[in-house]
Amino acid sequence: MTTKVADLTPDEFLLLLDDFYAEPKKRNKMTPEEVKDLAIRLNKKIDVPFIKETGEEKILVKVIFKIDTFLYDHLPNEFYDVIRSTDRGISDKEARRLVRRLTRLANKKIDIPYLPEPVEHFAIKFVIGMVVKAARKKLNFDGVRANSEAITVPDSDEDIEALVED
Numbered sequence: 001m002t003t004k005v006a007d008l009t010p011d012e013f014l015l016l017l018d019d020f021y022a023e024p025k026k027r028n029k030m031t032p033e034e035v036k037d038l039a040i041r042l043n044k045k046i047d048v049p050f051i052k053e054t055g056e057e058k059i060l061v062k063v064i065f066k067i068d069t070f071l072y073d074h075l076p077n078e079f080y081d082v083i084r085s086t087d088r089g090i091s092d093k094e095a096r097r098l099v100r101r102l103t104r105l106a107n108k109k110i111d112i113p114y115l116p117e118p119v120e121h122f123a124i125k126f127v128i129g130m131v132v133k134a135a136r137k138k139l140n141f142d143g144v145r146a147n148s149e150a151i152t153v154p155d156s157d158e159d160i161e162a163l164v165e166d
Contacts, residue, residue: 027072029068048115092136
C-alpha cells in the first residue's frame with residue numbers, strides 16, 4: 001500500500017526531497033541496460049549523418065540520457081513505477097496527450113546540434129512514445145521495447161495514435 005504524504009516520516013519526506021533535488025548525474029530513471037537497448041533499437045530506425053554505426057549508438061545513448069533527464073524533470077518520478085507495472089496504467093487518451101505535450105516541450109528544450117532537426121524530433125518522439133506507451137495498462141517498458149520494431153513514429157505530433165496504441 002502506498003503511503004500518503006501526510007503519513008510520511010521525516011526521513012521519508014527527506015528522501016522525497018533528495019529525489020526531487022537530485023544532482024544532474026542522478027537525474028534519470030532508465031537503467032543503463034534500458035538505455036543501451038533503446039539506443040540499439042533507435043539506431044535501427046534512424047541514420048546519423050557522417051557517423052559509423054558503432055558511433056551512432058554511442059551518440060544515441062547520449063541522446064536517450066538527455067531525454068530521460070528531461071522526463072525526470074517534467075514527470076513525477078512515480079510515473080516510472082507505472083511503466084514497470086502491467087496492472088496499473090494510464091488511458092489511451094492520456095497517453096496521446098502526454099506524448100504530444102512532452103514531445104513538443106522536449107523539442108524546444110533539448111537541442112542536439114549534431115543531429116538534423118527531423119532526426120532529433122524523431123528520436124525525442126520515439127523515446128517519449130516508448131516510455132508513455134509503457135505506462136498504459138497491461139503494458140510495461142520491457143514489453144514495449146521488445147516490440148519497438150512494430151512501432152510507427154508518425155511525422156505529425158497530432159497523429160500520435162499509431163505510436164501509443166496497440
